[in-house]
Amino acid sequence: MEQHRTGHPQRRQRPQAPLSQQAPLSPQGALAEGTPAVYRVAARPARPVPPVVLALRRLPKPRLTGLGGGLFAAATMFALGLLDWLLFDGSAVVFGLLFLPVSALTALWVREADLVTAPISVPIAFAVGIVPISGGTGGFGGQTMALVTALAVHAGWLYGGTLVAGLITCVRKVRMMGRRQRRGRPGGGPGRRG
Numbered sequence: 001m002e003q004h005r006t007g008h009p010q011r012r013q014r015p016q017a018p019l020s021q022q023a024p025l026s027p028q029g030a031l032a033e034g035t036p037a038v039y040r041v042a043a044r045p046a047r048p049v050p051p052v053v054l055a056l057r058r059l060p061k062p063r064l065t066g067l068g069g070g071l072f073a074a075a076t077m078f079a080l081g082l083l084d085w086l087l088f089d090g091s092a093v094v095f096g097l098l099f100l101p102v103s104a105l106t107a108l109w110v111r112e113a114d115l116v117t118a119p120i121s122v123p124i125a126f127a128v129g130i131v132p133i134s135g136g137t138g139g140f141g142g143q144t145m146a147l148v149t150a151l152a153v154h155a156g157w158l159y160g161g162t163l164v165a166g167l168i169t170c171v172r173k174v175r176m177m178g179r180r181q182r183r184g185r186p187g188g189g190p191g192r193r194g
Contacts, residue, residue, distance in 0.1 A: 062109050066117030069110040073121050076102050077129025090133035092150075096157030099126055103161035107168035112176050119166040126158050127151060 064072055080098045088094045102125065107118040127147070136146025151158065 063111040064106075064109050064114075065111065066114035066121070069106050069114065069118055070121030070124065072109070073102055073106040073125030074128040077125040078132070081129040081132040085132045090135060092133070092154050092157070095130065095133055096154060096160070099129070099157055099161045100164055103165040104168060107165040107172070110169075112172065115169050115173055115176075118169050119162055122165045123158055123162050126161060130154065 077099065080102070081095060084091060084095045084098070103122045106122055106125070107115075110118045130150050131143075131147060134143070134146040134150040136143035
């Protein structure tokens, strides 16, 4: 009785000479005379990375929940409001300029499942942080009126920080949807998280 092979036949590969034995390219790009033609892809020289990009890559990349992002933004803005009150006598410009990076970090550090919470928690953090610099007197009513007035007067910073958080959230959401779409295609490799 004759048995048939069930496995696939294997192909034999020819051994290749190491790269050190292959002829280098001449300055004009042609191979030297009398050498076998070997196709090689020339490696591109690595571009130097700017120091700012290197510094940004070293920053921590925590992934906060929606509640954690809101607490981070509110606590940071309250601490910055106190520092602004102590060092700059409650300058609204300093507070507003500090609010923009806190908004960006909140939108960058919130995990992908809670992206929608970043533009919601940032205005709340602004309201919490402006309490120390609002400057109200006369009890609870006076403090409340000073807070409402400060929010109305400095609404430009509030809208600017919310816009920053919203734009970063939208960009992250579009990138996340693109990665999911690539993973869903046949032949699509696993996407990078982040």
